[in-house]
Amino acid sequence: MKLIKMSLAASLAVSLAAAGGEIAPVQETAPSAETEVDYGTVFGQSRTFYIDRTYKGSIENNRNSLATGGYIGYKTPDFHGLTATAALYGVYGFDIHDEDAEVAGSSSYDPALYGDGFKNYLFLGKAYLNYTYENTTIKVGRQRLDTPLAGADDARMLPNLFEAAVVTNSDIKDTTLIAAHITKESVGTFGNVYPTTSASLLSLAMQSGYGYGYKLGTNGEFAEMGEIALGAGNDTAGVTALAAIYKGIDGVTLQAWDYYAHDILNALYLQADIGWNCMLNDAVKMNASLQYINQTDIGDALAGKVDGNYWGAQLGATYGNLSGYLAYSQTADSDGAENGGILTPWGGMPAFTQGMVTRHQFFSDTDSYKVAATYNFSDHNVKATAYFASFDVGQSATYAAGLDTKESGFDIIYQASKNLQYRFRGNFPDDFGPTYDWDEYRFIVNYNF
Numbered sequence: 001m002k003l004i005k006m007s008l009a010a011s012l013a014v015s016l017a018a019a020g021g022e023i024a025p026v027q028e029t030a031p032s033a034e035t036e037v038d039y040g041t042v043f044g045q046s047r048t049f050y051i052d053r054t055y056k057g058s059i060e061n062n063r064n065s066l067a068t069g070g071y072i073g074y075k076t077p078d079f080h081g082l083t084a085t086a087a088l089y090g091v092y093g094f095d096i097h098d099e100d101a102e103v104a105g106s107s108s109y110d111p112a113l114y115g116d117g118f119k120n121y122l123f124l125g126k127a128y129l130n131y132t133y134e135n136t137t138i139k140v141g142r143q144r145l146d147t148p149l150a151g152a153d154d155a156r157m158l159p160n161l162f163e164a165a166v167v168t169n170s171d172i173k174d175t176t177l178i179a180a181h182i183t184k185e186s187v188g189t190f191g192n193v194y195p196t197t198s199a200s201l202l203s204l205a206m207q208s209g210y211g212y213g214y215k216l217g218t219n220g221e222f223a224e225m226g227e228i229a230l231g232a233g234n235d236t237a238g239v240t241a242l243a244a245i246y247k248g249i250d251g252v253t254l255q256a257w258d259y260y261a262h263d264i265l266n267a268l269y270l271q272a273d274i275g276w277n278c279m280l281n282d283a284v285k286m287n288a289s290l291q292y293i294n295q296t297d298i299g300d301a302l303a304g305k306v307d308g309n310y311w312g313a314q315l316g317a318t319y320g321n322l323s324g325y326l327a328y329s330q331t332a333d334s335d336g337a338e339n340g341g342i343l344t345p346w347g348g349m350p351a352f353t354q355g356m357v358t359r360h361q362f363f364s365d366t367d368s369y370k371v372a373a374t375y376n377f378s379d380h381n382v383k384a385t386a387y388f389a390s391f392d393v394g395q396s397a398t399y400a401a402g403l404d405t406k407e408s409g410f411d412i413i414y415q416a417s418k419n420l421q422y423r424f425r426g427n428f429p430d431d432f433g434p435t436y437d438w439d440e441y442r443f444i445v446n447y448n449f
Contacts, residue, residue, distance in 0.1 A: 044072035044087070046447040049157055051110045057436035063106065067093040067113035069157050073126055081132045089125035089220070091157045091189060093118065112156040112193040116218035123220025125161045125186065140165045142186075142222070148269045149259050149293075149348030150182060150239065153209050156190040160347040163222055174248030183238040184222040185346055187214045203338055203398035204433075208359040211345025226302065229264060229345035234302050237262040239346070251275040263299035265306045265343060268292075269350065278317070287325075289314040291352065293342055307336030308343065310362060314352040324373035327352035331394075333365035339396040340364040355389040355407035356427040357440070365394025385411040399433070406430045421446045 052064040073087025093101055093114045101109040101118035115121045128141030144152050145162050152159035163184040169177045191214045194205035202212050213231035217223035226236030243257040257269040270292045278284035295308035309332040316325030329351060334340030342362035353361045353368040361368040372387035391405040409427035416422060423444040430437045 038077040040077050041075040042072070042449075043075065044449055045070045046445075046449075047157060048445045049113055050443045051113060051440065052442075053110060053438050053440040055436060055438045058434070059436045061107060063108050063110055064096070065093060065101070065110040065113045066096050067091055067157055071125060071158075083130045085126055085128055085130065086124065087126035088122060089158050089161070090120075090122035091115065092120045110193070112190050114157075114189060114192065115220070116192055116215055119219055121219045123186070125158075125220070135170045137168045138165070139168075145180075145182070147180075147241065147243070147348065148257050148271070148350040149267050149344065150185075150241065150346040151348045153188060153190055153347035153349060156188065156193075159188045160191075161186045161188070161222075174246060176243075176245040178241070178243040178245075180241040180243075181238060182225055182241065182346075184224055185217050185228050186220060186222045187217040187228065188347075191215075192218065200399050203341070204400075206343055206345060207338060207341045207362040207399070209344050209347050209349050214345070225261065225346065226264060229261065229343075230302055234264075236264060236302070260298070263301070264297070264303050265295050266298050267343075268294045271350070281319075283319060285318040287314075287316045287318075289316075289352065291350065295343060297336070303337050303343065305336045306343065307334040308332070308338075308340050309334075310342050310351075312352040312361075321376040321378055322373070323376075324371070327370045329353040329361050329368045331362055331364060331366045333394060333396045338364060338398050341398060353389060353391075355387070355429070356409045356411070356425065358389060358391060358405060358407040358427075358429050358432060360391040360393055360397075360400060360405050363391075363393050363397035363399065365396045367392045381415040383413045387411075400431075403431045403434070405432055407432075419448050421448075 047070045048068040050066045054062045069091035071087050071089040073085060075085045076083050091114065095101055097104055097108045099108065101114060105118065109118060111118065126142050128139055128143045131138045142161060142163050144159060145164060146152055162182050164180055164182040166178065166180040187210065191210045194208065194210050195201045196205065196215060205214065206212060211229035213227045213229065216232060217228050224235055225238045226234040240260045241257060243255065245253065245255040247253050251274055253273045255271050259267040271289065273287065273289045275285065275287040278286050291312045293310040295306050297303065297306035310329065312327060312329035314325050314327040316323065331342060332340055337343060341364040344362060349359060351361045353370045360366060368389065368391045370387060370389040372385060374383060374385040376383050388408045389406065393400045393403045393405060395402050407427060407429040410425065412424045414422040425442040427440050
């Protein structure tokens with residue numbers, strides 16, 4: 001971030017002589033102290049993204065895209081605890097094939113780096129007031145949210161953004177309390193990777209972070225939360241969320257979130273994390289986590305009956321520069337929406353077992369596991385991760401029913417400087433959908449300021 005400052009120099013006094021109109025010599029004065037004037041903060045991120053995917057199986061095709069964009073914003077100086085922030089977000093996709101992206105479409109270009117319809121666009125993504133008094137912060141307006149079941153999902157060019165009012169308080173020792181009301185969402189570019197041309201593809205989107213009506217909130221538009229979830233005409237009062245995060249026990253974090261999506265569903269999210277030294281070797285740092293999601297219909301039940309349950313567990317260890325974990329999750333089935341699959345229409349994707357692209361762990365009657373390892377080459381500012389995930393998709397799932405889907409991949413991050421990051425990633429799903437899979441590579445450059 002860059003703080004805008006200006007030095008104010010004191011002016012030198014000059015006087016005229018009383019007689020003859022002669023100019024008196026300038027008198028020497030002591031230098032005045034410089035005063036810094038705070039004109040606020042300019043911040044932002046530049047992102048350039050290249051992606052290449054080759055399909056195999058029933059789909060034989062290669063598509064690739066190159067785009068650049070990001071955001072630039074301004075935050076006012078603090079005035080008795082009150083600040084205002086605004087930021088423009090935008091994306092520009094390059095036409096790297098013989099035909100333009102809007103003409104060639106997804107056969108040649110990856111839609112997740114563009115707006116809907118392969119559009120380039122610019123919009124006011126953040127515009128909020130923030131007020132802090134003692135241990136309470138109130139933020140109202142367009143903003144980024146990173147919560148378990150409503151989040152930015154910043155996996156491609158631009159993130160999901162929201163219109164919301166959020167109150168955070170830490171008066172209670174070791175405890176953070178959060179109350180929020182979310183009215184609208186603008187869907188980031190990643191949502192465009194999910195087609196809406198069939199019921200099964202809509203089910204894939206709904207259980208992967210994007211609602212049936214997500215296209216209403218693309219290209220910088222902010223659409224109502226109910227319409228994002230279920231489509232046009234499903235106006236609701238939005239989503240009210242309450243949360244408590246407790247860190248009063250050494251090495252332990254407990255959190256509980258409740259999302260009341262008016263006239264659609266109530267979603268409860270619980271998570272517990274604990275860390276300790278290995279009893280056999282103090283140099284080995286252990287960690288374990290549990291998570292649980294429960295969803296039920298409420299009010300007018302615009303999504304019909306909702307009855308979803310998911311749980312996950314993760315065990316990890318760190319030794320020096322090497323770390324790794326093993327995770328397992330299970331989603332039950334029911335006679336509710338998506339046959340009991342977990343509904344995630346607003347970008348929330350907290351599952352321990354999700355792959356880089358495969359999010360089948362939320363499908364009905366599905367068991368999933370994931371193993372991953374990371375080595376930190378600290379002398380070279382490089383972190384390298386490799387992983388493998390498996391999804392035993394249940395017969396009642398509304399997408400990929402009965403498949404044994406697998407995904408392997410890698411993620412290499414080079415932090416060239418404090419502000420500049422290079423990232424190289426790859427994912428290789430097998431049986432992502434019926435009779436097709438792919439090899440995908442991504443190269444990303446982020447510059448923060």
